[in-house]
Amino acid sequence: MNDSDRHRMITDLLRETPFASVRDLQERLGVSPATIRRDIDKLHEIGKARKVYGGISANEAGGATRLSAKPYDENRDIAVEAKRAIAELAAGLVRDGDSIIVHAGSTCYQLGIKLARRNVRLYTNSMPLAAYLGEHGSCHLTLAGGELYREPGIVHDPSGGVPSFFASRFFVGTQGISSDGLLESHPLLTKAIRELSECADEIILLADSRKLSIQPRNIVLPLSRIGTIVIDDGLSDTGAKMLEDAGITIMIATVGGQN
Incomplete structure (x- = not known):
């Protein structure tokens, strides 16, 4: 060859x-x-x-300008109240004794804080969340193996394949949402989410309502793979209909007028 x-x-x-x-x-x-x-x-x-x-x-197809994901350190300070409200509501879906996967990202990080001292087995590829749980948590923590990618803040082994961890729920964030599914611009996040999606009974999406107006190029998972979305009260009627038509259960987190 x-x-x-x-x-x-x-x-x-x-x-x-x-x-x-x-x-x-x-x-x-x-x-x-x-x-x-x-x-x-x-x-x-x-x-x-x-x-x-x-x-x-x-x-990028057609030579379009690449829509880049914001670095974790920058993204964590956007829509903070919405993310905290979403995390608070999502934490109620976790039962003591559960095995769960919490993906990287600022909204999932807020969920991890809520679960830090709960009686759960928690797997994460988030370096910021792992550092927090190591210092402040008492939950059983399993950390993804591999190399540290600082921009998205994840630990990942590109050649490692599907992790040997099985969970009842996989809590995941996303850069964007469309009728095609969850969208990401970072190729490693795309690969990591797809792999982790094979390790859980149910996928729960944590996303503030801004994400329905962001359209990166990579389709990560179709909407049909998502069981539940926890989203803030800025969700539009059009967005709600799209999610409902895909068979997704919608849980609305009230942010008190702030998105």
């Missing part, structure tokens, strides 16, 4: 998935990691894909 054949196979793969790790490509193409890294460098150089930490990511 020559360079051109490998480059074509990599770009074809990126039409199906937004991110591929060096290990993914090595196993698929049967070549060395050094060869894969040279291929990634070349595809990035000629503009066919983007070199990202741990692998390669698809470019």
Whole structure:
């Protein structure tokens, strides 16, 4: 297999998935990691894909400007009252003795704070939440293995696959919501959420109402995979109908006039 054949196979793969790790490509193409890294460098150089930490990511379709997720440190200070109200309501869905997964993100972080001293088994890939629970919590904590990605604040192993942790509920946030499903711009978040979604009986989405107006490019999960959404009282009638039509149970957190 020559360079051109490998480059074509990599770009074809990126039409199906937004991110591929060096290990993914090595196993698929049967070549060395050094060869894969040279291929990634070349595809990035000629503009066919983007070199990202741990692998390669698809470019924006049509050359559109990439809608980037805000770094965790910046996003945590947006719509804080709504996120706290959502977390308070979501915490009521957790029973003592439950095994749950709490994904990275600022709204899920607020939920983790509420559960810090509860009698639960909690798995998270959130470095900020793990640090908080390690210092202030008494719950049974399991932390995802892998490398630290500081921008989204997650610990993730791109080649690790589905974690060996099973939960009754997976609490997840999202960058955006549309009729197509949950949306993200960061390829590693897309991959991590898909993997964790296979580890739980039910997926519960925690999202403030702003998320229905944000439209990143990557479809992470279809709305049909979501059992319940906990959202603030800024949800519009149009947004509510879209969620109800998808069969999602809607729980409204009252924010006292602030979104």
